[in-house]
Amino acid sequence: MGTRLGGLLRAHRAAAGLSREALAERAALSVEAIRALENGRRRYPRPSTIEHLAGALGLPEAEQDLLVQAAQRPAGPAVPRQLPADLADFVGREQVLDELVDALTAVPGYPGGAVLVAIAGMGGIGKTSLAVRAAQQTVDEFPDGQLYVDLRGHGGDPISALDALGRMLRTLGVHDVPDEVATASARYRSLLAGRRVLLVLDNAASTTQVAPLLPGTAETVTLVTSRRRLSGLDGAKHLPLDLLSEAEGLELLASVAENRTEQEPTAAAEVVRLCGRLPLALRIAGTYLADRPGLSVEQLAAALADEQSKLGVLSSTGLGDGVRSSLGVSIEALAASARKVDQTAARALPLVSLLPGDDFSLRMAAAALDLPLFEVETALEHLVDVNLLETPALRRYRIHDLIRAVGHDLAQSMTTEEDRAALRLRVLDQYAAMLWRADELDPQSPVRVLWHDSAWVAGALDLPDLESVFDEVDADRNNLVLATQAAATGSSAERGRVVRIAIGASLACRYHRRWLEWKQLNEFAVELVDERTDPMAAFMIHFDLGLAQAELGDFAGGADHLAVARRLAAELGDDEYEAKSLMNLAHMLEQADRLDEGRVAAQESMDQAIRIGHESLETYSRLVLGQIAGKEGQFEAQRVAFEGAIEVVRRTDRSTRVAALYLTIAEAYRTTSRYDDAVDALRQAEVIHRATGSDGGVAEVLDHLGAVWFELGRYQDALGAQQDALKLALAVEAQDREASVRLRMGQTLAALGRVDEARGEWQAALRFYDSHGNPRSEQARKLLAGQ
Structure with a gap:
């Protein structure tokens, strides 16, 4: 009958003198739909489609009846309707749902092709709910029925392809099911040929499991869900499923909790955040709330915020086995595999769950696992494939809060405290290795060289240059702070690593201007270092902490630490670092408007710099003296000090330093409203930066020049x-x-x-x-x- 329909439609269209495009426009259908009907690829359209075509062709009633008869399905076995019930409280997903419905109702992209859509996402993210909603919305498109099979890819023993074929063949009226996959698959494809069926293969384990279940004709459309991307499915349209938006999460929570969240919107938003915007977790949390009338949303949020009780709450209702089980089965399946990559991935997830922060680098994961980078990368990429990790950037991975909680729970059971302590030390040692590798590649000072142990850099010798070191450290700076903060209250060995990390961080933090992180690391260390047993370490920490605080605008706090650093440098007999401490102390006192103290420190710094022949320190000491003189209104003294500073720095013949000096002088002039002098100094700096091709330097000059013009009203x-x-x-x-x-x-x-x-x-x-x-x-x- 379907072939007859195509012939009739072509004949009527030719008689009306219409092209496919013209008929499609008149009938409000797509050109592809007309082509599919005429070619016999779509044999049994909906009655409304035939009605539109008959009207567009202007057919008399008798011809309309013949066209309707040609489109009718021949009598056959009962139509299977196996779709699970749709969720009454399904929320959100409008865009991806529309995309999925469009995909399920699309015409194949090439003759003989079939429509195949694969939804992938982590456990509990709502793949089945979305698939069922889309399938229910398109039932009219599949008058020959809908087949549904749970392939149990996760959450039990996956059913074999032969078992799945047997179930579907019996549904289609076959009782003597072949006992070979190839024979059963061929029989199955023959039965589906020419029938407009929607096939939903839920919870697939792999491409190998799915491939024998695919129909061979375009009429049957296949929708697959899986926790992994089934990249081996030829011609499939892949739809990765993401977390709910915050608004969608709030809507779902309110619906399941019977609108008990309306009076506590802030707490409800916190529950959504703590559930990681995961639909399964939100359903469990909403049910937990609905079942406990005396529990407030704020109390639920507090329970979820407690890592000890979080998984208990999210596994306490009748929704399957809860979050712990839903996510844990993916790890268990990997662990049960005979493949080494699966086993390594299963071991990796609990261990990387112990790393600080929401994401982590490949290098830190390798330190946690104590395995080579290439082996760990393979395991982590495999975890990405099964949607247990995300990879937001090259060699960087993100773990969902609830997966982290499950992984952390598993880590507690599969490792001892000694194992976890060793892991923390390996992570800290990797951070220290990177930081001291930078110092080794570009030694900062004789003091650090004396304190440095070459063994510390062993874990980072593969980083060839400063740029690669700085990039690794900067990308992981937040986790570095978190790991160091935790170590500050850890074992003696961990506390020792805190001091090593803080001192080693100077170059990397200054390079990327990470003043906050530099301050935090040294604040952790300053409480741990003992100046009696290690005065050199104490000096470096107080010195760096003072500079970091000054960069963040805390000049008084910075001055306190620089005063300690100056004392320790004197006790160590290091004239250069005593002078450096004095010079920076003077600058901070000047910025804090403690001018008398600043002048004394600057004069002492200059005298010592001259005595030891340190021209750079002499330059900046004179500069600070000039800044103080300007604030006191001693403009001639300021001019003399600035000219002296320029004279000293010019002897070094380093134009960039001269330009930097002019910028500082210009700022001092601007703060005392000496705008002409400020502009002159800025023009001097601009000439130097343009001559040396320093676009960054020119940008700084123009920034300062703009400030001058602004204050002048220009x-x-x-x-x-x-x-x-x-x-x-x-x-x-x-x-x-x-x-x-x-x-x-x-x-x-x-x-x-x-x-x-x-x-x-x-x-x-x-x-x-x-x-x-x-x-x-x-x-x-x-x-x-x-x-």
């Missing part, structure tokens, strides 16, 4: 300088300079009445300052609040 000049500075900062990826320019440019735009543009610049600056713990974030907030 807003257009200020904006021009700032726009040029921003282009250069973006070109050289100088994010801190970019933020500074945006902050000031926002002020200029606001002064010009361009408030919306100003807010945009301040918001961009605020994002950077917040992410780096920079105190200028407060200035950005105040500017935003004032508009």
Whole structure:
């Protein structure tokens, strides 16, 4: 009958003098739909489709009846309707649901092709619910029925392809099922040929399990769900399923909890966050709440925030075996495999769950597992394939909160405390190795060289240069802080690593201007170091902590630590570092407006620098003396001090240092409203930076020049300088300079009445300052609040 329908439709279209495109337009159908009907690939369209075609062709009633008869399905066995019930409280997923429905109802992309859609995602993310919802919405498209098989790929022994074929063949009326997969598969494909059926293969384990179950014709559409991406399915459309949005999570929680969340929206949002926006976890949490009328949403959030009780709450209802079981079966399946990569992956997940932070690097995972990088990478990529990990960047991995909780739970049972202590030390040693590798590649100071042990870098010798070291450290800086913080209250060996890490972090933190992390690491260490037994370590920690605090705007706190560093350097007999401590102490005292103390420290620093022949220290000591003189209104003394500083630094013939000096001098002039002198100094610095091709240096000069023009009320000049500075900062990826320019440019735009543009610049600056713990974030907030 289906072939007759195609012939009739072609004949009527030819008689009407219509192309396929014209008929499609008249009938409000797609050209592909017309082609599929005429070619016999779609034999039994819906009655509404025939009605639209008959109307578009202007057929008389008798011809309409013949067309309807040709489209009718011949009598056959009972139509299978095996889809599970749809969820009444299904929420969200609108975009992916529309995409899935479109895919299920699409015409195959090539003659003889079949529609095959594969949904992949972690356990509990809602793959089956989505598949059933889409299948239920498209039942009219599949008048020959819907077959459903749970392949038990996870959560039990996967059923064999032969077993699955037997179930479907019996459903289709076959009782003598062949006992060979190939024969059964051929029989199955023959039965489905020409029938418009939707086949749902739920919870698939692998491509090997699914392949024999695929139909051989275009009429039957296949929808597969799996915890892994089934990349071996030829022609499949793959739909990776992500977590719910926060709004979708709140909607689901409210629905399951019978709207008990409406009175506690903040606590409800926290529950959604603690459930990791995972549908299964949210359903369990909502049911837990609905079953306990006396429990508040805030109390539920508190229970979920406690790592000891979290998995208990999320495994306590009648929803299957809960989150622990749902996610744990994936790991158990890997562990039960005979393949080495599966076994390594199963061992890896609990161990990487012990790493700090939400994501981690391949290098730190290798340290945790105590295995080579290449072997660990293979295991981690396998965990990505089965949706137990994500990989947001090359050699970097992210673990969902609930998977981490399950992994952490497994780690407690499969390892001893001694094992976990050894893992923590390996991780700390890897961090120390990277930091001291940087110091080895570019020694910072004689003091650090004396304190350094070459054995510390053994785990990072594969990093060939400073850039690669800095990139590894910076990408993992948050986890470095977390690991060091935990170690500060750990064993004696762990506390020793804290001091080693803090001292080694100087170069890497200064390179990427990670002042907050530098401060935090040294704050952990300063409580642990004993100046009586290790005065050199104590000196370095107080010295670095003082500099880090100053960079973050805490000049008084920085001065306190520099004073201790100066004392320790003197006791060690290190004249150079005593002078360095004095010079930095003087600068901090000057910034804190403790001018008398600052002058004394700067003079002492300069005298000692001259005595030991250290021209750089002499330069900056004179500079601080000039800054103090300017604040006191002693402008002639300031001029003499600045000229002396320039004279000293020019003897070194290092133009970049001369330019930096001019910038500092210009800023000192600007703060005392000596704008002409400030502009002259900035122009000197600009000439040097342009001559040396330093775009970053020119950006800094223009940023400062824009500030001068702004204070003089020359807003257009200020904006021009700032726009040029921003282009250069973006070109050289100088994010801190970019933020500074945006902050000031926002002020200029606001002064010009361009408030919306100003807010945009301040918001961009605020994002950077917040992410780096920079105190200028407060200035950005105040500017935003004032508009």
